[in-house]
Amino acid sequence: MEHWKEENKEIVEAAKVIRKGGLVLFPTETVYGIGANALNDEAVKKIFVAKGRAQDNPLILHISDMDMLSQIADNISELEYRLMDAFWPGPFTIVLNKKEGIANVATCNGNTCGVRMPSNKIAHDLIKETNCPIAAPSANISGRPSGTNLKDIMEELQGKVDYMIDGGECEIGLESTVVRVIGNEVRILRPGKITKEEIESVASSATIDKNVMGSINANERVLSPGMKYRHYAPNTQCVLVYGEDNEKMVEEILKIAKENRKALILSTTENMEKYIGFECLDMGSKINLLEISHNIFSLLRKVDTYEVDVAIIEGVKAEGLGLAIMNRLIRACEHHYIEVN
Numbered sequence: 334m335e336h337w338k339e340e341n342k343e344i345v346e347a348a349k350v351i352r353k354g355g356l357v358l359f360p361t362e363t364v365y366g367i368g369a370n371a372l373n374d375e376a377v378k379k380i381f382v383a384k385g386r387a388q389d390n391p392l393i394l395h396i397s398d399m400d401m402l403s404q405i406a407d408n409i410s411e412l413e414y415r416l417m418d419a420f421w422p423g424p425f426t427i428v429l430n431k432k433e434g435i436a437n438v439a440t441c442n443g444n445t446c447g448v449r450m451p452s453n454k455i456a457h458d459l460i461k462e463t464n465c466p467i468a469a470p471s472a473n474i475s476g477r478p479s480g481t482n483l484k485d486i487m488e489e490l491q492g493k494v495d496y497m498i499d500g501g502e503c504e505i506g507l508e509s510t511v512v513r514v515i516g517n518e519v520r521i522l523r524p525g526k527i528t529k530e531e532i533e534s535v536a537s538s539a540t541i542d543k544n545v546m547g548s549i550n551a552n553e554r555v556l557s558p559g560m561k562y563r564h565y566a567p568n569t570q571c572v573l574v575y576g577e578d579n580e581k582m583v584e585e586i587l588k589i590a591k592e593n594r595k596a597l598i599l600s601t602t603e604n605m606e607k608y609i610g611f612e613c614l615d616m617g618s619k620i621n622l623l624e625i626s627h628n629i630f631s632l633l634r635k636v637d638t639y640e641v642d643v644a645i646i647e648g649v650k651a652e653g654l655g656l657a658i659m660n661r662l663i664r665a666c667e668h669h670y671i672e673v674n
């Protein structure tokens with residue numbers, strides 16, 4: 334134990350900061366998080382201030398073992414246990430009934446709590462060393478793309494947190510899948526690395542909430558408040574172009590690029606050579622969606638530095654991890670998209 338502390342001084346220090354009510358920037362396998370002691374309402378309030386986050390958008394509570402779960406959640410069903418068993422530790426958040434009277438700020442005074450057990454070693458060790466659930470949203474100012482490496486978010490969050498742990502690049506690059514069990518049905522509130530198909534292998538029925546791809550009216554009641562806010566959008570006008578027929582998609586992108594004085598294209602690796610003469614960024618291979626998910630937030634953060642009139646983004650098939658990628662891209666483009674057929 335002493336040996337472990339000696340070798341993990343940063344984690345020991347960060348855990349102290351959290352126990353004292355401070356904020357810590359830390360890596361997870363999905364994106365970086367800004368963490369505070371979930372059970373300390375005053376500490377959690379600072380997260381909302383640091384991010385400029387809406388007061389009605391609850392935070393995910395991160396745990397390192399099942400004992401911690403029993404401190405925060407109640408009346409867990411057999412299906413909920415089966416899902417946790419299948420996907421924890423990992424990029425999977427489940428909305429459960431909350432124990433009364435705790436984590437009121439983190440859960441926005443609601444009677445549910447979103448819970449996740451991360452697999453990233455630093456995240457796991459930090460929660461364990463802190464010995465309390467850690468409330469943590471993605472590390473970004475609200476509305477900006479989530480941070481997937483320290484360099485991207487350093488400037489934005491400098492002075493807003495008390496301690497930072499550098500864990501390199503986040504492996505997945507997109508936030509966790511968020512679900513809520515309703516009866517025997519698993520409702521996917523936010524798509525992520527754990528796909529509908531994987532969930533269906535554990536539960537008899539999984540459905541994607543209608544708000545995942547659609548746009549939401551400001552006053553509509555939603556199961557997951559995060560769905561209704563402006564998200565990930567660069568200041569540059571972005572348009573998403575997608576369709577089954579690759580050649581037609583490329584044609585449409587070239588047409589839009591030529592109509593503008595200066596355009597930037599976010600292309601899959603396979604299509605890069607088709608856009609010669611235009612400013613292009615490589616998102617990754619369309620047959621390796623993990624590569625695209627890993628890169629996408631960092632690329633969206635770069636878009637504004639090109640000072641173009643439009644950024645044209647290639648879509649991918651909205652299946653498996655592709656659904657999570659398209660969900661983030663549609664928001665980045667503020668629902669400006671063209672389907673070619």
Ligand code: TXA
Binds near residue numbers: 365449557
């Ligand atoms: O991968 C992730 O989930 C990252 C890392 C840091 O763990 N965290 C993250 O947190 O993405 P955030 O706050 O950016 O997104 C949390 C999402 C929001 O859409 C929020 O509305 C939803 O989860 N959420 C949290 N608690 C909820 C609850 N009790 N009921 C419904 N939705 C909830």
Ligand code: MG
Binds near residue numbers: 471
């Ligand atoms: Mg977020």
